[in-house]
Every structure is written in structure tokens, then in C-alpha cells.
Amino acid sequence: MARRKPEKQTEISKERIRLLLGKAREADGPMANRYASLAKKMAMRFNTRLERSQKRQICPRCKAYLSPGARTVRTSAARQAVVATCKACGHSVRLPYAKEKAAAKRKRMGNRKPKL
Numbered sequence: 768m769a770r771r772k773p774e775k776q777t778e779i780s781k782e783r784i785r786l787l788l789g790k791a792r793e794a795d796g797p798m799a800n801r802y803a804s805l806a807k808k809m810a811m812r813f814n815t816r817l818e819r820s821q822k823r824q825i826c827p828r829c830k831a832y833l834s835p836g837a838r839t840v841r842t843s844a845a846r847q848a849v850v851a852t853c854k855a856c857g858h859s860v861r862l863p864y865a866k867e868k869a870a871a872k873r874k875r876m877g878n879r880k881p882k883l
């Protein structure tokens with residue numbers, strides 16, 4: 768079984784991750800990257816998951832803060848994904864939207880189950 772940090776500590780780390788990413792948004796350049804990498808480090812140390820939106824703000828390779836200016840965002844229709852490329856290291860992340868698209872279709876079709 769995985770060892771976990773006390774709940775109180777994980778709560779504090781979640782709060783601090785949120786604050787660090789807020790700081791990163793306000794700052795720019797090396798300080799923003801520093802805040803982002805600290806947030807990532809904290810998430811790893813305290814076994815807390817970054818929320819989806821938080822995860823997308825940090826480059827998985829170089830841990831830079833991916834502000835709208837620090838990444839290139841394109842859509843790939845063939846792969847049904849948004850491809851975000853970090854301008855600092857060139858690493859690209861695919862963010863698939865197939866599930867969202869299917870959910871939207873289900874919603875349009877009135878939540879009917881597909882006939883098999």
C-alpha cells in the first residue's frame with residue numbers, strides 16, 4: 768500500500784500549489800518558471816494531484832510555466848487533439864478531445880444509448 772502524507776499536509780500543499788501558480792501568472796520570465804517548478808515539486812512530494820487546468824500550465828519536460836505566450840497551441844483534427852508545444856524546450860503535449868466530443872454528441876442525441 769502506498770504511503771501517504773497526513774491529510775493536513777496535503778491540504779496545505781494544495782493551497783500552496785494554487786498560490787504558486789497564481790504568482791506564476793502575475794510574474795513572467797524566469798520567476799514564473801521557478802514558481803511553476805516549485806508547484807510541480809510540491810505536488811510530487813505531497814502526493815497531491817494537480818488539477819487538469821493546473822497540469823496544463825506546467826511543461827512536463829522542463830517544468831516551465833506555460834503562459835499563453837510561452838506555448839504554441841494547434842489543433843490536430845486527425846488525432847482529435849489539441850497540441851501544445853513549449854517554446855522553451857520544444858516538448859509538445861497532446862490533449863485529446865475525443866471524449867469531450869463524444870460527450871457533446873451524446874448530449875445532442877438526448878443521452879440515448881447507442882444501438883449495438
Ligand SMILES: [Zn+2]
Pocket residue numbers: 826827828829830831853854855856857858
Ligand atoms: Zn518545456
